Amino acid sequence: MGLSREFGRAISEGPTPADVAGAPALPCPSGWSALAFSEELRPGSVLTRPLAGEDVVLYRLGTGAIRAIRPYCPHLGAHLGLAKVEGDDLVCPFHFFAFGPDGACVRTGYDTKPPRSPLSQLPVLEVNGAVFVWRHHDGRAPDWTIPAWHEIGHRPARSAAWELAGNVQEVIENSVDLGHFATLHGWARAEIGGPVVYDDASFHVSMRAHESAPLLGDFVVDVEVDGYGLGCLHADVHTARLGLRMCTMVMPTAIAPNRMQFRQRNRIAFAEPSRLPGPLARAVSRTAARVLDRAVFRSSCEFTAADFPIWNHKQYQQPPRLAPGDGPIGPFRRWARRFYPPSPE
Ligand code: FES
Ligand SMILES: [Fe+2]
Known part of the structure; x- marks a missing residue:
């Protein structure tokens, strides 16, 4: 039931190529x-x-x-x-x-x-x-938690949810898959700002993306990523040049073998320009804030959805054949093992 x-929205109703191939x-x-x-x-x-x-x-x-x-x-x-x-x-x-x-x-x-x-x-x-x-696979009671967000602005959060094929680990692994930010998401350049820090059930990584857009020219996006287990990722995205700050919580949930529900919740804050005086400035900036809020949320969902066709059809490759330019996927996978029953070997 x-x-x-x-x-x-269900992305994948029928069997995927990975299902047909019997991929584990x-x-x-x-x-x-x-x-x-x-x-x-x-x-x-x-x-x-x-x-x-x-x-x-x-x-x-x-x-x-x-x-x-x-x-x-x-x-x-x-x-x-x-x-x-x-x-x-x-x-x-x-x-x-x-x-x-x-x-x-x-x-x-x-x-x-x-x-x-x-x-x-x-x-x-x-x-x-x-x-x-x-x-928990061995019935253990909770021994770690997901902390409350820090506050950014006062705008209400926006949420979206999808159902698709795929393994939840690969959603979280995406955050250290440095290579795909340029190839799949179109960032001009992405770099990790130091080693990924693992602490029991959580990890932290800082990233910086160099972007450019018509009218805006070049700008930098700083991203602080915190992962909590394999079911929750919090990305704090800051674009100083545009006065834009966004918190995204990404939550993949395993519902069946190779099937997941994927929830996303965003909060956005930005410097609201007010060159006009008095109430007019407030009215204009409120309207602009609503339009901008919606546009940023849509583009955040589009960013997320760029991965959907990949997850929806791929199989889990272990061991992966990594190359220079990939992110630190090996250490991530070693950390992720703690969330599964011990393997027979
Ligand atoms: S009360 Fe009888 S099945 Fe629930
Ligand atoms: Fe991605």
């Missing part, structure tokens, strides 16, 4: 995976989202807290994606058994003594306008 298409898929990595944007889960709403071949049911209590649970009712197995939230209880649609915020069954639909059969809850984290669920 996948209800994922209600929010996004990477397993779903352990850690936090984004399953929704915050605004999709209003108080009282219930959502079903796929994660690693299974459904996860998300719901928001009247208090605003979110719960993530395995989908089947412990009574007789109804799918709880069809349940309703009443106050802080989740009520199954089949026999009206109700489950409290801690997952315990608090009443039955017949006003009899509730059985001791709680919901199976999963760790959930709501941060930066996204809802993440924890899943």
Whole structure:
């Protein structure tokens, strides 16, 4: 039961060339995976989202807290994606058994003594306008987190989501694949501003791109990238020449072998020119800000989408045959191993 298409656009419906070739898929990595944007889960709403071949049911209590649970009712197995939230209880649609915020069954639909059969809850984290669920291959509890964004400006965030083929690791790996920024994304020149720093489940890399555009001439884009596991990447993009600052959170989620949902959330801030005096200046700059905000978001999504046809059709190449000009992909892959079960060798 996948209800994922209600929010996004499916890029790949049928088998891809990699599927047809029987290319082995990477397993779903352990850690936090984004399953929704915050605004999709209003108080009282219930959502079903796929994660690693299974459904996860998300719901928001009247208090605003979110719960993530395995989908089947412990009574007789109804799918709880069809349940309703009443106050802080989740009520199954089949026999009206109700489950409290801690997952315990608090009443039955017949006003009899509730059985001791709680919901199976999963760790959930709501941060930066996204809802993440924890899943670990050996059942370990969360031992790292995704920090809150620093604030930039006051404009509301913009979000987009897609569903496509591919491995989530390769989305995060993209940030150290220096070569493709010129070949696929068209940057005139890209360089890494120092070694990639790995710290347990996170990493940091600084990048600088040299760009040029009609009317604007040459300009520099500085990018600070922070990765948290293989499900969340935060890029802080700064173009001093244009007075533009953008934070992008990229969140790939493994939903099945070689299939992912891909969410992106952007916040934008820019110096708003105000040469006109008084209220007119404010009105003009508000309108300009809205237009610019939309244009920057669209171009950010186009930048992201340049990778989609590649991910949608490729297979995972291990070992890769690297060449001078590639980014530090080898160390990244060694770091990424921690998110998978140990390999038999
Ligand atoms: S299956 Fe959920 S109450 Fe019976
Ligand atoms: Fe890319």
